[in-house]
Amino acid sequence: MALKNLSLRSRIFIAMILLVLLASVLIGAVTIHQYNEEAREYHADRLERKEAAIRRSIDLVIDETFFPVITEKLPVIFREEIFNIANIHGLQINLYDLDGQLLKSSKAALQNNKVDVCLDAEILNQLSNTAEHRYVFENKINGKVFQSSYSFITDKKFKNIAILNIPYLEDDDIFNRELNEFLLRLGYAYLVMILAAIVLAYFVSKYITQSLRSISDKLNEIRLEKRNKKIEIESSGAEIETLVKSYNSMIDELEESAVQLATSEREQAWREMAKQVAHEIKNPLTPMRLSVQSFQRRFNPADVDIHIKVSEFSNTLIQQIDTMSSIASAFSNFAKMPAQQNEQLNIVHVVKLALDIFNENYINFEPESDELIAKFDRTQLIRVVTNLVKNGIQAIQERETERPQINVRVFSSEDFINITVEDNGSGITEENKIKVFEPKFTTKTSGMGLGLAMVKNIVETYKGRITFTSEYGKGTIFTVAFPKQ
Numbered sequence: 001m002a003l004k005n006l007s008l009r010s011r012i013f014i015a016m017i018l019l020v021l022l023a024s025v026l027i028g029a030v031t032i033h034q035y036n037e038e039a040r041e042y043h044a045d046r047l048e049r050k051e052a053a054i055r056r057s058i059d060l061v062i063d064e065t066f067f068p069v070i071t072e073k074l075p076v077i078f079r080e081e082i083f084n085i086a087n088i089h090g091l092q093i094n095l096y097d098l099d100g101q102l103l104k105s106s107k108a109a110l111q112n113n114k115v116d117v118c119l120d121a122e123i124l125n126q127l128s129n130t131a132e133h134r135y136v137f138e139n140k141i142n143g144k145v146f147q148s149s150y151s152f153i154t155d156k157k158f159k160n161i162a163i164l165n166i167p168y169l170e171d172d173d174i175f176n177r178e179l180n181e182f183l184l185r186l187g188y189a190y191l192v193m194i195l196a197a198i199v200l201a202y203f204v205s206k207y208i209t210q211s212l213r214s215i216s217d218k219l220n221e222i223r224l225e226k227r228n229k230k231i232e233i234e235s236s237g238a239e240i241e242t243l244v245k246s247y248n249s250m251i252d253e254l255e256e257s258a259v260q261l262a263t264s265e266r267e268q269a270w271r272e273m274a275k276q277v278a279h280e281i282k283n284p285l286t287p288m289r290l291s292v293q294s295f296q297r298r299f300n301p302a303d304v305d306i307h308i309k310v311s312e313f314s315n316t317l318i319q320q321i322d323t324m325s326s327i328a329s330a331f332s333n334f335a336k337m338p339a340q341q342n343e344q345l346n347i348v349h350v351v352k353l354a355l356d357i358f359n360e361n362y363i364n365f366e367p368e369s370d371e372l373i374a375k376f377d378r379t380q381l382i383r384v385v386t387n388l389v390k391n392g393i394q395a396i397q398e399r400e401t402e403r404p405q406i407n408v409r410v411f412s413s414e415d416f417i418n419i420t421v422e423d424n425g426s427g428i429t430e431e432n433k434i435k436v437f438e439p440k441f442t443t444k445t446s447g448m449g450l451g452l453a454m455v456k457n458i459v460e461t462y463k464g465r466i467t468f469t470s471e472y473g474k475g476t477i478f479t480v481a482f483p484k485q
Contacts, residue, residue, distance in 0.1 A: 012201070012205040013201045013202060013205045014206070015202070016197060017194070017197060017198060017206065018202035020104075020190075020197040021194065022242060024193070024194070025136055027186070028183060031179075031182065031186065032179065032183075033181065035178070035179045035182075037172070037242060041092025041278045041417075043147065043168070043170045044136075046168075047136070047147055047166070047168045048147055048149075050089055050091055050166065050168070051149050051151065051164075053228055053425060054085060054089055054091070054093060054164070054166060055151070055164065057077075057088070057089075058153060058164065060155075061075070061077065061078065061081045061085075061157070062155065063156070064079045065111055067236065068158065069161065070155075070161060071097050071098065071103070071161050071162055073344070074095055074103050074104060074153075074161065074162050075095075075103050075104045078095060079104075080105050082095070082104050082105075083106055086106035089378050090107050091166055091167070092105070092166070092167050093105070093106045093164070093165075093166060093328055094106070094107075094165040094167070095153070095164060096162060096165060097161040097162060097163070097184055098160060098161075098162070099124075100118050100119030100120075100121075100124055101163060102118070102119055114230045119150075119163070119165075123135060123137065123150055126150075127150050127151070127152070127163065134149065134150065134151045135149070135150045136148070136149045136150075137150070137152075145169075145170040146167060146168065146169055147167075147169070148165060148166045148168070148171075148192055150163055150164070151163070151164050151166070151170070152164070184199055211252060239367065292317075303481055317441075342375040342376065342377070343375065343376070343377070343378065344373055344374075344375060345374060345375070345378060345381065346372065346373060347372045347373070347374050347376070347381070347410055347417050347419070348367040348369070348370060348372050348410050348436065350376075350381050351365070351367070351381070351385050351408065351410055351419060352365060352367075353382065354381070354382040354386050354389075355385065355389065355408060357386065358389060360378045360393060360404075360406070362403075362404045362406060363406045363407050363408065364405065364407045364408065365408050366408065366409045366410075367409070367410045367411075368410060368411035368412060370408060372411075372412055373484070374483070375415045375484070377462075379461075380458045383455075383458065384452070384480060385419065385421075385457055386442075387452065387454065388419075388453050388478050388480070389406060389421060391409065391421075391452065392406045392421055392422075392423030392425060392476070392478075393406070394425075395423050395475075395476060396425040396426075398426040399424075399425050399426040399473070401425070403424070404420050404423075404425075405424050406421065406422065406423045407421075407423075408420070408421050409422075410424075412484070413481075415484055416464075416481045416482065416483060416484065417481070417482060418479060418480065419479070419481075420477055420478065420479045420480075421474065421477070421478045422472065422476070422477040422478075423475050423477075425475055427471050427472040427474055427476055428468075428472060428476055429472050430472070433470065436452055437452050437456045439451065455480075459480055459482060462482050462483075463482065463483055464480060464482030464483065465479075465480075465481050465482075466478065466479065467479050467481075468478050
């Protein structure tokens with residue numbers, strides 16, 4: 001799991017280092033195995049050569065002896081010669097009769113313990129049953145490896161008269177010293193190789209992943225609302241080049257799709273807006289029409305209350321006309337992009353002015369300090385604050401809470417000025433949260449739902465952002481943040 005979380009560059013780097021380490025371990029293991037095999041072959045060949053030389057010496061003694069060449073006379077024949085032969089070849093020599101009893105040995109201690117020295121039946125069987133009539137037995141004593149070869153001694157007529165045994169100690173000190181020296185030199189060589197591999201792996205992994213990093217950075221920068229740059233990478237492999245071509249082709253298709261989508265969304269938005277405006281305008285027209293028709297039917301110039309009725313009729317029309325006028329103004333304000341008239345403002349002072357138009361006594365203003373300076377348009381800032389506060393007042397009226405409260409705070413954080421408007425109104429449901437800033441969306445029984453959309457439009461024009469948190473039935477907090485400069 002941890003390996004999956006590593007970057008491609010780290011995995012390439014680790015893989016190359018592990019490959020070199022694995023190669024060094026394998027070569028070391030093969031070297032040790034090869035040395036052991038060579039040592040084993042060397043001892044086997046050396047024992048065979050020594051045995052052949054000793055047999056020649058024994059045959060020479062047998063040829064020159066004046067005693068009868070029989071098993072019983074061998075201790076006499078080799079009474080002194082066995083020591084000479086052993087000294088010449090540097091090995092112990094033991095002579096056994098055909099039943100496995102010791103006849104003569106170049107080792108005095110063994111000669112004095114004839115009762116305890118007797119060949120096993122297995123050795124006699126192996127010696128008799130092999131085609132070469134030769135048997136080599138290997139055993140370990142005190143951590144040292146001994147080989148014992150057994151073969152027949154024949155007379156001049158090639159008749160078996162005795163068994164020759166040559167114990168042989170495998171002395172690996174020379175091989176071990178050579179092996180240790182070779183492994184030490186190999187270790188130094190691989191230490192240098194590992195250091196070189198680390199440097200090489202660093203640059204190779206960097207070279208391989210550099211193109212992928214460029215592509216990754218470009219992918220992270222992709223935005224539907226802006227023009228995305230294509231990737232231009234030189235000296236890249238065929239796979240990377242294919243990936244770059246696919247990315248550039250995707251950018252072209254994305255731009256085409258973005259243009260089509262923007263056009264489609266813009267047309268759809270204006271169509272929906274036109275429907276909404278038409279619907280809102282029809283609402284006051286219907287009572288106006290009914291009022292005019294009713295006035296026509298009931299109009300009587302001789303009526304003594306005619307002036308009162310005309311006044312009521314006029315007031316009704318004026319109210320409906322004002323409603324249509326407010327609809328037109330809201331639509332106009334939303335459609336018109338705010339001009340960026342950046343001027344140095346005391347944000348605390350401007351927000352306080354915006355709040356002074358409200359008569360509600362539950363609106364609390366909590367500035368961080370008396371003066372927070374930033375560049376903004378005074379009119380647009382007032383419009384932002386008043387819309388957010390109006391939205392909070394309407395939310396409180398919907399909930400009909402016993403202790404209504406709206407807290408407006410102004411404070412700074414790093415390079416931003418923050419304005420928060422918190423209410424304990426009805427809150428926003430989960431399904432409506434994604435629609436809050438959409439034009440024409442509203443949960444109110446009146447209005448066009450353009451207030452928050454207009455606020456978002458103004459804030460983003462000044463490179464700011466607006467966010468909110470809300471819990472249904474408990475209240476909402478809107479936060480506006482825009483740069484100081």
